[in-house]
Amino acid sequence: MTDTDSATIAHLTAREPVVTGAEMLASLVPPPQFSTASFDSYRSDDAYPSQAESKEMLERFAGRGPAPKKSGFFGRSKKKEVDLKPGVYLDGGFGVGKTHLLASIYHAMPARRKYFGSFIEYTALVGALGYKNTVDLLRGADLLCIDEFELDDPGDTMVMTRLLGELVASGTKLAATSNTPPNALGEGRFAAQDFLREIHAMSDSFETIRIDGVDFRQRALDGKAVAVSDAEYAAYLAAAVGTASDDLFIDVVRHLAKVHPSRYIRLIDGISLVGLRDVEVLTDQSEALRFVAFVDRVYDAQVPIIATGVSLDQVFAEEMLGGGYRKKYLRAISRLNALTHSAQLQSAP
Secondary structure (H helix, E strand, C coil): CEECCCCEEECHHHCCCCCCHHHHHHCCCCCHHHCCCCCCCCCCCCCCHHHHHHHHHHHHHCCCCCCCCEECCCCEECCCCHHHCCEEEEECCCCCCHHHHHHHHHHHCCCCCEEEEEHHHHHHHHHHHCHHHHHHHHCCCCEEEEEEEECCCHHHHHHHHHHHHHHHHCCCEEEEEEECCCCCCCCCCCCHHHHHHHCHHHHHHEEEEECCCCCHHHCCCCCCCCCCCHHHHHHHHHHCCCEEEEEEHHHHHHHHCCCCHHHHHHHCCCEEEEEEEEECCECCHHHHHHHHHHHHHHHHHCCCEEEEECCHHHCECHHHHCCCCHHHHHHHHHHHHHHHHHHHHHCCC
């Protein structure tokens, strides 16, 4: 590390983090920007009634709010009684507030033991501790929240489905969101049928709750990530508070191949601003997917990004945006747009 007049500069490529299984388990809580998320702080869009309806249903699932009113000759509820099933699946496009609602469930449910993590964090836990040890550790938990359930790797999906089956059998409630490849339902949608098909052994355990809307991260943005000049980049680093990172983009991308994705969050420990120089278009699928996982962790930690070179909304090659991982890339672009705009607002020189 080197010091400037007003900031400490670190290099992500010099970091080789190690995370133990116990640390992974302890870290299964909502990310910082959702540490205080609640149903009360969720702002539904009146243009999309499903948002308010979903919020009400999830409040009941979490044990909060009035029970649905009875009506009719046989006293059936007019609303779905989602608490009859042990799991809820939040189906909707990116940026409609699924993670906020997922974190709200976590905070609202009165539970002695509950966990919140991304799909990759749970599979990393299995990788670090072994399947049986992971089941033993999680067995008896009251609630398991799984954000961004990945459907790309059949092996990981099977492991998670088996794990969830064992936990539900022991009384654990589940809440999940997911990302899937493109489908006929349109852009930005993570289709429920894809999720249920892939976890077919567990599909009957989930109540699907659809949340419509537009990406909130784009509402106040122009749809472009901010790219800065070399001079502006240097000024941002100099004006940063705390520790800023400074690396060549391609060096970071290559370094990600040497670090397990479960440890990406540790790459940015203590970092207040991520600096990437000379961004270039990614044409290798593996590199691109690792960068997506890295962006997810940076977004979770709400660390602004400054970058020179190619605008980060253009970082994925056109052929990738037309492939099976399109929606992952679109989500990453949405987050990159927000993080580069955040740097403009928070760290302007």
